[in-house]
Amino acid sequence: RIRVPREAIASITIEGATVSSESLGPLISVHSPLKAAARLPARFENWECAGCEKKMVDGNIHWSDKAESNRKGFCDACIESGVALNKMSSEDTFSRVTTGQP
Numbered sequence: 001r002i003r004v005p006r007e008a009i010a011s012i013t014i015e016g017a018t019v020s021s022e023s024l025g026p027l028i029s030v031h032s033p034l035k036a037a038a039r040l041p042a043r044f045e046n047w048e049c050a051g052c053e054k055k056m057v058d059g060n061i062h063w064s065d066k067a068e069s070n071r072k073g074f075c076d077a078c079i080e081s082g083v084a085l086n087k088m089s090s091e092d093t094f095s096r097v098t099t100g101q102p
Contacts, residue, residue, distance in 0.1 A: 038100030051078030051087050061098040064088060073098075 037058045040047070048055050050064075050072040062079050064072040070092070074084035084094075 036102035038102055040098065040100045044098065047073070049073070049075040049078055051075065051083040059100050062094050063096050063098065065093050065095040067095075 038060065039058050040056065040061065044056070044061065046055065047061065049061075051074045054075070056075050059076045061073040061075070062084065064070055067073055072088065072092075074087075078084045078087075079094075
């Protein structure tokens with residue numbers, strides 16, 4: 001939820017947003033629905049991404065073909081940015097994904 005000056009509302013586009021008809025003087029409230037978080041199963045509670053080394057609680061884990069031996073799994077951000085490819089050996093690929101659930 002954000003509030004913007006009434007005169008600026010014509011120049012703002014937010015996909016899926018609704019504008020409140022409440023009169024707030026010179027401000028208007030704009031509401032946009034949030035995406036549901038994709039939570040990982042509980043067994044991955046202490047899992048850390050092999051790329052950014054951040055503890056991950058939502059999103060997806062993209063696993064290396066050799067995940068059983070090298071323990072490499074990567075978050076969505078590291079897959080999208082290419083960090084994951086730099087951290088894997090040349091003969092390794094991604095074989096499966098653990099999908100977070102809303």
